[in-house]
Amino acid sequence: MRLGPQPRELIDRSQRVLFTFDGRAAGGYTGDTIGSALYASGQRVFSRSFKYHRPRGLLCCSGHCPNCLMTVDSVPNVRVCVEPIRAGAVVEPQNVWGSLDRDALAVTDKIGGPFTPVGFYYRTMIRPRFMWPLYEKVLRNLAGLGKVDERHHGHSRYDVEHRRARVLVVGGGQSGRAAALAAATRGPGVVLVDEGMRLRGAELEGVEVLAPARALGIWEGGLVPVDAGGVLYRFRAERIVVATGALEQPLVFPGNDLVGVMLPDGVRRLIRDFAIRPASRAVVLASDDDALEVADELREAGVAVPRVVDLRTAPLGRIEAKGRRGRVSAAVLDGRAVECDLVVASAGRQPSYSLLAQAGARVEYEPSRGIFVPAELPAGFEALGAVTGEGCATVHPLRSSGARNGDKSFVCVCEDVTTKDVDRAIAEGFDSIELSKRYTTVTMGPCQGKLCQLASIRLYARTTGVSEATVGTTTARPPWAPVELGLLAGPHHEPARRSSIHFRHEEAGATIQWAGPWKRPYAYGEHPEDEVRAVHESLGVIDVSTLGKILVEGPQAVELLERLYPNRFGDMKPGRIRYGVITSDGGRIMDDGTIARLADDLFYVTTTSTGADAVTAWFEWWNAVWGYDAEIVNVTGALAAVNLAGPRAREALSRLVDDPDDVAGDAFRYLDAKELDVAGVPCLALRIGFVGELGYELHFASPAGEHLWDRLVAEGAWPFGLEPQRVLRLEKAHIIVGQDTDSESNLLSAGMSWLPKLEKDDFVGKLAVEHVARREEVERLVGFTMEEDVVPAEGAQVVIEGRPGGRVTSARRSEAVGAVIGLAWLPPERCEDGTRFEIRVDRRTVGARVRHGAFYDASGARMRA
Amino acid sequence: MSFLLPCPHCGPRPVDEYACFGEVTTRPAGESPSLRDLTEYVYFRDNVAGVQREWWQHRDGCGEWFLAERDTRTNEVLSISEPEPAPPV
Incomplete structure (x- = not known):
């Protein structure tokens, strides 16, 4: 089928390229497209149409029309006419039951009837409603394009x-x-x-x-x-x-979608670029000089051209293409049949x-x-x-007056919309081109109107008797060219943050889980309660590098922080720490953490693990509003941090510092901040008690993470993960912002009425706290213990006298307390210490009792030890 | 949205580098505003179809906070400015 060398051919005949098509071996030359190689080897049917499953062949050969969509290496809807050939490619036809040449679903073209006219699914598949999922499933299988292979991961990467x-x-x-x-x-x-x-x-x-x-x-x-x-x-x-x-615009006439009806440019590409003789007998219906030239090129390629019509000078009254088994066998021009296997037709x-x-x-x-x-x-x-x-x-478009007996005339080959469908839509009252488009879906297929918009507008104008200018065009929206979704989605990766100690956790066999943007150890063994016990009885260590860490420095650092937080900081001495909560002006609790005063004009602020970026932005925004003389620097990534906690914490730490007296009880008290060299690493040590035991939070340069971790473990500290930490903090009734609080929570309802200093002139959230204080209380966060040994789910319903009355936000089994404990939101009148209420667990309710204060070491003696 | 927004430091950059903090609001001044005024400040926005003053941060760039006047219908940015700090209390 190949011609002799053509002057501008793209193929390299010395390089044969092999691939498979529909399970069989196929081949072409370097420079071919998959489509040209298949055409050269005799393939004529390239796809089955969207609705009627009519055979379709190459039409534009330019990547515009839907006729050559195939699945290539598991990627669906590839336009093979422009897809470069590549060795070993696996090419499969799509939207076919059986084969391209014998598609069982082609029966839809024959039976037609009630199932195929425009909008039939809007009308015939309304009732019964419960059948919708089934209808959808069936239709999706009958109509449509390629299928996504869910096991296939496509390109290894997409970049932007x-x-x-x-x-x-x-x-x-x-x-x-x-x-x-x-x-x-x-x-x-x-x-x-x-x-x-x-x-x-x-x-x-x-x-x-x-x-x-x-x-x-x-x-x-x-x-x-x-x-x-x-x-x-x-x-x-x-x-x-x-x-x-x-x-190039297709002509609209009966049988205009038959295999072998092509646009002139497509025919020219086959000859000129790929040296293919496209057919043996061709009829050319030209509307411009380019198309007339194609007639000459066909003759040069050895194709008989029995009839060339220049539609500009010799318009035809009626054109029809006749076919056998979906392939063109003759063109009938004003009643005269001309046998051919190619109709080159263009409307201009x-x-x-x-x-x-x-x-x-x-x-x-x-x-x-x-x-x-x-x-x-x-x-x-x-x-x-x-x-x-x-x-x-x-x-001007041609419309056959005798369409009733002839084959279908397609306005839109993508969606299988015929002239009859457009007429019907107009008759049904879709009286603007935008509405008609949505009803018939003309221009909404893979070509996005490239080959059908003009034809549909002109048809519409003619049928309704208005001018094309009045009909107008439909809105042009991107994308104009087809694109793989993967390319729009971008590189396939999920950014994860890991601390500088992370690989030690993996080596220790920790179960790793997501915690916001971080990967963190859930626990190191099968029994998180063992890790809890180690902290209570001896010594534990947890990687808290994920805490947000922000330096606030400047002559007005105090003023800035006092206005950002409900707390007071002006009265703090350098070397002291305070717990702080950030609220919005609406009173919502946004984040919490500790604020250490390192010098008169320097503060070290920690935030929750997920809050670092938001809190930094919040600080900077308010300072842009107020203009205080203070700098805000987020040092979260630069510093690692560990919390060494347990009765043996001081003893272990004293062995790692130069002078044990530095960590003696009265030299380093609860809520003191101090610079210390620990195992040779300069640290900022904060004595705080999130987990309820004597504890030191050491903040230091990230690169020293593994070194310091190893030394602490060598001193007998048990690594503990997030889950044991959650148990430990719950035993102290310490809240987790975002878990125990939500957008409705405020400082007063969350039980922190001691925290806001309302005598301050201003702080963010002050007005809201004042209003809340004047308003009737709606609900309150309190601790509870379960009467039975069952752990309610987080979010479990609180039941009061048979009616919903609140919700559980945290619950864990605590060995140290000897009960299941938790936090819940309750109506204020039900918050007395010891009040009984019920919680829905599975399908029954279980009794629980309100418990005020910490569940474990209520006086705080252990963490102050 | 795919328009360019000029940062006072970095010049015109794609809008996806920025965080928009919404329209500029006026914080109630003085002693305890009414609940109505407070609610209006916290929750209500004008949401104009037209030119609006907004807070923007060059989040994935230099981090600068600044103000922009933007036409919400066309996304045309008419002007940008550095905030003029309110006098600290």
Whole structure:
């Protein structure tokens, strides 16, 4: 089927490339597309249509139409006519039961009847409602395109790159190349994007050529994403030149979708680029000179051309294509049949204006030439060549009067919409092109209107008796070219933060889990209670590097913090620590942590593990409002931190510091902050008690993480994870912001009425606290113990006299307390110490009693020891 | 949204580098405002179809907080400015 060497052919006949098609061996040459290789080997049917399962063959051969969609290496809906051939590729037809040539579902084309006219599913599948899921399943199988292979992971990676250009030229035809070269003489930064194969590897002086690559559309702000195969370039350009040319429009006539009805450019590509003799007998129905030239090229390629019609000068009253088994066997022109196996038919060229319309250009109809042209380009845009309408015109669409007996006339091959469907939609009252589009789905298929918009508008105009200008176009929206979802989703990776000690946890066999953006140890063994016991009875150590750490420094650092927090800090001596809570002006509890005063004008603030970035931004924002003389620096990543806790903590620490007296009871009291060298590592040591035992939180430079961890473990400290920490803090009734509190919680209801200093002139949230104090209390957060040994789920319902009355936010079994303990929101009148209430656990209710204060070591003697 | 927003430090950058903190609000001044005024300040926004003053932060860039006047209908940014700090109390 291949011709002798053609002057501009793209194939390299010395390099054979093998792949498989539908389970059989297939081959072509380097430079072929999968589509051209298949065509050269005799394949004519490339797909089955969306609704009727009619056989379809190559139509545009330019990557515009849906006729050659196949699944290539598990990627569905690949346009094989422009997909470069590659060795070993696995190519499969789609939307087929059986084979392309014998598709069992083609019966839908024959029975037709009630199941196929436009909108049938809106009408026939309304009742009964419970059948909807089944209807959907059946329809999805009958109609449609390729299927996503869920086990397949596609490309190994997709990248996104932000790019800038001085001039971005879209379209590498004559005008586009000339514009790019001219722009390049005036300076660098010129990029040319072209979707075809011909410019691949081409060199234009001073121009960066991206080909094959597709400009997907023009988004707000002139953003042009370019699909360059595996990488998405997000282009911004000072000037965007659109030279996207024109699109050949199919003629609408009965049988216009038969295999062997092609657009002239497609035929020309087969001959010129791939040296293929496309058929043996061809009829050419031309609407412009280009199409007439194709007749000559066909003859040169050895194809008999018994009939050439120039529709501009010799319009035909009636055209019909007759077929056998879905393939063209004759063209019937005004009643005279001409035998052929190829009908080259075109209604002319329509400017490919979509990108300009997306950018904001107006689109006008030109009745004399029968085309829509872009007008009034937005600033920064330029249109060149055929896209402006240069050399474009279309003939009036043909409609067969005898369509009743003839084959279907397709307006839209993507969605299988016929002229009859459009007529029906108009008859049913869909009286604007936008409504008709939504009802018939014309222009909504894979070609996105490239080959059907003009035809549908003109058909609509003719049927309703108005002008095309009145009908207007439908809104042009990106994307203009098909794009893999993976490319839009970007690189496939989930960023995780790990502390500098993380790999020690993995080595120790810890179970790792997500905690906000961090990966953290849940526990080190099967029994988190063992880790809890170690902290209570001896010594434990936990990696708390994930805590947010913020330095606030400056002459007005105190003023800033006093206004950000409900607490007081002015009265704190350097070397002391205070617990603080951040609230919004609405009174919501946003975050909590400790604030250590390191010097008169320097504070070290810790936040929750997930709050670091938000709290930093919050601090900076308020300081932008107030303008205090204070600097805010987030040092979360720079510092590691561990909490050494348990009755033996002081003894262990004293062995690791130069002078044991530095950590003696009265030299380093509860809530003291102190600089210490621990195992040779300079640390900021904070004596705090989140887990309820004597404890030291050591903050130090991240790189020393493993060293210090190892030394602490060597001193007998048991590593403990998040789960034991949650048990330990619950035993102390310490809240976790976001778990025990929500957007409705405030300082008073969360039991922290001691915290806000209302005598201060101002702090964020003060007004809200004042209002809450005057209002009737709605609910309160309190501790409880269960009467039975069952652990209610977090979020479990509190039941009071048979009715919902609150909810559980935390619950754990505590060995040290000897009961299941938790925190819950209760009505204020039910919050007396010892009050009984019930909690729904599984399908029954279990009794619980309110318990005030800490469950464990209520006096705090152990952590103050 | 894919427009460019100029940062006072870094110049025009894609909007996805920024965090928008919403329209500029006026915090009730003086002694205890009414619940109505407080609620209005905390929860109500004008949400204009037109030019609006907003807080922006160049979150994935230099971190700067600044004010922008933006037309919410077109996303045209008319001006940007550094905040003028209110006099500290």
